[in-house]
Amino acid sequence: MIMKPTDFSKALSHYLAIFLPGQRNVSTNTIKSYRDTFKLLLLYCKQDCHLSIERLCLRHIDRTLILGFLGWLEKDRNNSVSTRNQRLACIHGFYRYMQIEDPVGLLPYQQILSIPIKKTQTPTIHHLTPEALKLILEQPDPSRSNGRRDWLFSDTPRGARASATCYSLIETAKANGLEPYAYLHHVLQHIAAADTLEKIEALLPWNMK
Structure with a gap:
């Protein structure tokens, strides 16, 4: 039985393969950063949320899930706050895109976009003696x-x-x-x-x- 692609799989594929390189003209490294973020998100959905990747839809990914994902990055994967913020920035980019592509889901998208960037400690600058x-x-x-x-x-x-x-x-x-x-x-x-x-x-x- 051939499984139909979900709305999430179609939206993410279009975003990574067409929108970012074609309409935004972003670099290969930037696209790789977005791709790696969503690879980790899919891993979290599968391992910790017990969601089937084949059946994962846009309605499954809400603010609560993203907050759980960010906590997982820091606690389970020992990522720094800066890395956590970078992953969140990639997710924000995708959902800003989705606001235009799928205005029906505007409210949950904006709830995800309202997740703030964490403040990081500014390193002390030591002057030369x-x-x-x-x-x-x-x-x-x-x-x-x-x-x-x-x-x-x-x-x-x-x-x-x-x-x-x-x-x-x-x-x-x-x-x-x-x-x-x-x-x-x-x-x-x-x-x-x-x-x-x-x-x-x-x-x-x-x-x-």
Whole structure:
């Protein structure tokens, strides 16, 4: 007996195979991320919800099931909050698409879309110690071509901008009669407390005399 495709199988196949690459022109890696999300969702439906994948319909997948799936990712598969949020973003993308394709199911789709992204802890940014900064500044040799190159390009565009900023501070300190290391050491000691424009301006090289 040939089993008829369900509304979920048809919608998901069209979304992954036609809508994303054809109408949204997303990358292969993005499509793979969506595909992997739904592979995991199908696995959860089969193993934990005891739903037959062959008979899985759109009406079976509601807010409660998706919340259970997200909890399963974190607890059973030890996924991070960031990974959980990435999977949820893929699911949200599919149900935003379904709002237009199947407005009859608008309410349950919007209930799924209302599931919030979890907040993640922002990692603490540790600043370099003056000793570490001095060591870094001593590495490029400006008297040699490769040393000047290291200062100029610094591996990446962001690195180049950071190096340019640092080098500009050093040269400006020199132009104002300051010893660069002592000046940068002073700035690192006081920048955290510079909570007003006036305090920040007070740390500029020409205001240090």
